[in-house]
Amino acid sequence: MSGRSVAVLVWAAWASGCVYLNGIYNAQRRFEAGERARVEGRALEADSAYADAVRKAASAFRSEPEGEWADDALYLLGRGLLRQGEYARALSALEHAAARTDDPDLRQGARLYQGIALAHVGDDVRARPFLDEAVNVTTDRDRLAEAYFWRGRLGVRSGRVDEGLFDLDRAERSNPGLRISVLFERLALGVTT
Numbered sequence: 001m002s003g004r005s006v007a008v009l010v011w012a013a014w015a016s017g018c019v020y021l022n023g024i025y026n027a028q029r030r031f032e033a034g035e036r037a038r039v040e041g042r043a044l045e046a047d048s049a050y051a052d053a054v055r056k057a058a059s060a061f062r063s064e065p066e067g068e069w070a071d072d073a074l075y076l077l078g079r080g081l082l083r084q085g086e087y088a089r090a091l092s093a094l095e096h097a098a099a100r101t102d103d104p105d106l107r108q109g110a111r112l113y114q115g116i117a118l119a120h121v122g123d124d125v126r127a128r129p130f131l132d133e134a135v136n137v138t139t140d141r142d143r144l145a146e147a148y149f150w151r152g153r154l155g156v157r158s159g160r161v162d163e164g165l166f167d168l169d170r171a172e173r174s175n176p177g178l179r180i181s182v183l184f185e186r187l188a189l190g191v192t193t
Contacts, residue, residue, distance in 0.1 A: 145175030
């Protein structure tokens with residue numbers, strides 16, 4: 001093989017890696033845009049951003065399913081699917097991300113969102129340990145707030161209303177962006193304070 005052929009192969013491998021990482025980066029940016037739009041009440045914009053994130057993350061994963069960043073692609077895919085209401089598919093992607101990653105932070109996040117997906121489908125028994133774990137170990141403020149929020153919802157649903165309301169209060173304190181969601185939960189219970 002000539003020196004030029006080797007150079008072309010090296011360049012192609014490098015370019016392929018750049019496209020792969022760029023795909024994950026773009027998926028992450030679109031997911032973050034979806035999160036901002038969701039919190040700000042711009043549902044259509046959020047839905048569009050999540051759909052883009054899912055498409056880009058899925059494409060990145062398909063291009064290198066055994067690649068170094070495949071766990072990141074699965075994590076993004078799972079969270080995007082979760083936000084789109086595709087709970088079974090989200091759960092599958094998040095389970096695979098948690099199982100294959102060696103990044104403790106990514107594993108924590110994937111396990112939290114597994115709990116949220118399970119809570120969405122009403123599997124509270126399986127969801128609760130994931131949410132308890134997240135409350136006990138996560139250091140990310142936004143993820144902690146979501147863990148409190150969903151654990152609060154489970155508490156209320158299971159009849160442990162005081163415990164649930166306490167977690168909902170902690171969710172709002174951890175992330176004031178959850179204020180409206182917490183307010184809706186309280187209104188559903190007829191509790192306004």
